[in-house]
Amino acid sequence: MATTSQLDTGLTRKPAGETIILTEDLHKYYELGETRVHALRGVSVEIKRGEFLTIMGSSGSGKSTFMNILGCLDKPSSGRYLLEGLEVSSLSKKELASIRNQKIGFVFQGFNLLARTTALENVELPTLYARISKTEGEKRSREALALVGLADRMEHFPSQLSGGQQQRVAIARALVNRPTILLADEPTGNLDSRTSVEIMDIFQKLNDAGLTIVLVTHEPDVAHFAKRGIMFRDGKIHRDELVQNRPRAAEVIKNMPTLED
Numbered sequence: 001m002a003t004t005s006q007l008d009t010g011l012t013r014k015p016a017g018e019t020i021i022l023t024e025d026l027h028k029y030y031e032l033g034e035t036r037v038h039a040l041r042g043v044s045v046e047i048k049r050g051e052f053l054t055i056m057g058s059s060g061s062g063k064s065t066f067m068n069i070l071g072c073l074d075k076p077s078s079g080r081y082l083l084e085g086l087e088v089s090s091l092s093k094k095e096l097a098s099i100r101n102q103k104i105g106f107v108f109q110g111f112n113l114l115a116r117t118t119a120l121e122n123v124e125l126p127t128l129y130a131r132i133s134k135t136e137g138e139k140r141s142r143e144a145l146a147l148v149g150l151a152d153r154m155e156h157f158p159s160q161l162s163g164g165q166q167q168r169v170a171i172a173r174a175l176v177n178r179p180t181i182l183l184a185d186e187p188t189g190n191l192d193s194r195t196s197v198e199i200m201d202i203f204q205k206l207n208d209a210g211l212t213i214v215l216v217t218h219e220p221d222v223a224h225f226a227k228r229g230i231m232f233r234d235g236k237i238h239r240d241e242l243v244q245n246r247p248r249a250a251e252v253i254k255n256m257p258t259l260e261d
């Protein structure tokens with residue numbers, strides 16, 4: 001597993017504490033024929049560099065809608081969104097795509113890896129779009145895979161990897177362009193409890209090294225590894241609290257049974 005010094009080499013270290021995300025009164029409507037769904041109803045939030053935040057809330061409360069806006073996959077119907085001081089709500093689709101590729105790393109519940117492509121090639125893919133040279137892209141991809149503990153699995157195809165390993169490939173892919181922020185929507189939703197804690201261990205170590213993380217989950221056991229928790233209800237922030245007595249995932253794993261037990 002990765003050490004903190006290995007993590008440092010892969011991440012741009014910028015001062016913690018500066019505001020990197022600021023949303024003001026975000027609203028999102030979806031038009032569906034005659035009906036109109038009001039998915040976000042005035043979401044204002046500030047996220048600083050170095051935070052590790054989880055978003056919880058029942059199904060349909062607006063979590064994914066909010067994450068898609070943070071990730072520049074979608075735009076709000078009204079309100080402002082500033083990413084590192086840049087007003088993104090007014091950008092064109094092309095500009096959004098470029099910001100997304102430079103500043104955002106995504107991790108999804110279903111891993112979303114290309115099946116006929118090795119772990120290494122999956123991780124290299126975002127570097128191709130970022131106009132990073134082939135040599136540099138491959139170097140960074142190898143580093144990112146080593147960081148998530150997969151140095152010995154680079155030539156494997158997704159079907160030859162466990163779910164937890166596939167998610168680690170997806171995390172490496174999300175890190176390879178050295179994003180400002182990592183966004184994860186239910187990243188442990190398809191994993192057993194021990195593997196989920198292993199993934200949270202990686203996120204905690206990345207956050208220790210300075211990476212800002214926003215993670216959606218519906219599991220309180222996952223959320224308590226983060227530093228701050230936001231609860232959505234009916235398209236609004238219902239609660240926003242610091243996590244008390246946050247456990248270290250690496251310690252929790254020691255007391256969990258393995259599949260062989």
Ligand code: ADP
Pocket residue numbers: 030031032037038039057058059060061062063064065066
């Ligand atoms: P969550 O991720 O918390 O389950 P979502 O953000 O996916 O919630 O959805 C919030 C609301 O917006 C729900 O009522 C959902 O049905 C609606 N919604 C989400 N995406 C779309 C879409 N593309 N078109 C229409 N309605 C949508």
Ligand code: MG
Pocket residue numbers: 063064065
């Ligand atoms: Mg969702």
